[in-house]
Amino acid sequence: ALEISSRFVTGGMSLGALSREAHEVIALGMNRVGGMSNSGEGGEDHLRFKPIEDVDENGHSASFPHLQGLRNGDSAASATKQLASGRFGVTPAYLTSAKQLEIKLAQGAKPGEGGQLPGPKIDE
Secondary structure (H helix, E strand, C coil), rough: CHHHHHHCCCCCCCCCCCCHHHHHHHHHHHHHCCCECCCCCCCCCCHHCCCCEEEEECCCCCCCCCCCCCCCCCCCCCEEEEECCCCCCCCCCHCCCCEEEEECCCCCCCCCCCCCHHHHCEEE
16 A cells, blocks of 8 residues: 555645645645645745644644644655745755655746735735
8 A cells, every 4th residue: 555655646735725724634644644745835834844742632732723633743744845936935944854845947827816815815
């Protein structure tokens, strides 16, 4: 099974495309099965770079309160870190936490209002 699941990968989608919760659940699932999720543009919260070690007996973590069914040692980090032309959120810690780097050289045209971050997704 590991020979198959290690080939499972997700496409890169930024936090503008997916919520924090969706990103972390996808990464968690892919890490559990031995696959590789992709951070997309924009980096990742530095809390995701280390294994989750504060899980209680109910599978909850104070560091990741929105995730359920956790186990100590779980990882919410994307294995593949995307480095795009804008370098949003790219730090040395982000790069060194990657198992694989994806360098995005160009982006195709987007239909409609692509490339715009919806206001409700901004919390700071």
